[in-house]
Amino acid sequence: MKLSYLKLGLLFSILLSFSCSTFSQSTAAARINFALDADGHQLQSGTKYYIYPSQGGNGGGLALSAKDFACPFYVMQENLEASNGVPLRLLPVDNRQQSISLSTDLNIAFNAATICVQSTAWKLGPIDENSGRRYVMSNGVIGRPGADTLSSWFKIERDGSGNGYKIVYCPGVCGSCKVGCGDIGVFIENGKKWLGLSDDPFVFVFKKA
Template sequence: MRPTLAYPVRDIDGNLLRSGTKYYILPVFRGRGGGVTLAATRNESCPLDVVQESFELQNGLPLTLTPVNPKKGIIRESTDLNIIFSASSICIQSNVWMLEEYEGERIISGHGQAGNPGQETLSNWFKIEKYENGYKLVFCPTVCDFCRPVCGDIGVKIDENESRRLAISDVPFMIMFRKA
């Protein structure tokens, strides 16, 4: 069986996404919120979770993408990667995306661990996949040979406080990337 070819991911200008370069993650459709950022969505100020900005003109925070093999400079579809905000926050946390359970939901927070692929960091690895006119983020890490994670698409879930939290969802968040 031949290995599937992992196509490179491109930004809105058609350029290849590169490891270590800062990008914004933005929605493909206008009028449905802005880019992604960190915000307090729980009953305390920390930790911060990954959310979509409420207003379309807000880009969110810049972030970098680091593939499981850090020597690879080009970001490719369906490849495990860490997503890391390039900003400091009031919370003492890493700003590395991480999937975690909160109030019965599988949400994305910003206090994961970069690198060190394996069972201990399974919740810190995401993938970018082509989706209709853009891309989507997926949680389905393959960094652990014997682990069997429950996979899912990342979508936007609006909570009772109108926070637009990124979480596992039946409706993927269709995104595009713009160089910061």
Template sequence: MKKFALLSFLFIAIVIASSELRFCRADASPDAVLDTDGKKLRVSNKYYILPAFEGSGGGGLAIGNIRKEYDRCGINVVQERYEQSDGDPTTFLPINPKKGVVRVSTDLNIEFDATTRCRKSTVWKLGTFDRYLRQYFVTIGGTKGNPGRETTENWFKIEKYGKGNYKLVYCPRVCKYCKVMCKDIGIFENNGIRGLVLSDTPFPVIFKKVYE
């Protein structure tokens, strides 16, 4: 009888422990995004978004124009032509910025720390379909915060992509009942200018902290 009671107690203890472990795993935060120094990306810092691999066609990401190079009134997010160029500094604002750390699989706003002649917002957003070039381009002119139906185009995610590398994704979850496209962010080239677009082929990136 004592043996049966002991076995029953052990069984119940194992079930409870397993349930608690599953709960903890489900409630755990996603992994932090790491920069090229192996440090966590933080909301208060600025970073360059660089190609993960050399020889990928250019440098870091910056403001530009997919139809006209060297246009500071541009609306597109483009890759700098030369590998030596880091592009424009960037900041990240997660849907819950109070945590202070940027994590994978989390909705966030991306903003260039740069100015344009047109005084346009430098927050990233998904542009409308370009009928001429047949692409959905990533542009600037978005707004920060206010997650919901009216702002779905302003939210992106960072996901792991291979060892130590990442990819940018458009798949906002800020509106539970909204139908949105879910696609990787890749590169589309037009007359030698490489712009960010929705794509089946992701553009692998890394994040380099800006030291001021």
């Protein structure tokens, strides 16, 4: 009888160890698959966040500013490191999703209003005639995934250096559409930092507003 109890105890210990190991692995996997803020918490849909450069000395947060003195406004980075910028919200294509997954189509929208009286959701603009670049601007569309809203969808990816995250334009909301994918980086023009498609991604971290 004692031997049977010992066998049962040993079996229970093995099962408990296996369960703990499985839970630990699943928790680690969840942390890898979800974007985290600077405090290590999973990003939440609709919650307001600031975006900061992952390395100090590279400017401040993100905001909107007029370019060529006309609407719509364009997404830019504040020059002053002490500036928080404007908080923004992340809205995944699946509006039932609470935590923000990596590599998932989502809308990005500033929690603000502008004199343009337009949506503050991001969208990737057309090729600029003067610079040949594609800038990130406001007046994007929230929701309604498909060919008509293709320019308004972005993804969050972990940067290859492991220092933070990057934003990628490579929407998957239209299976039949041809999309030119690329990272979102920063261009310095006339003393201002504008966001747009670039071979050099803007690497950042999230901080809850």
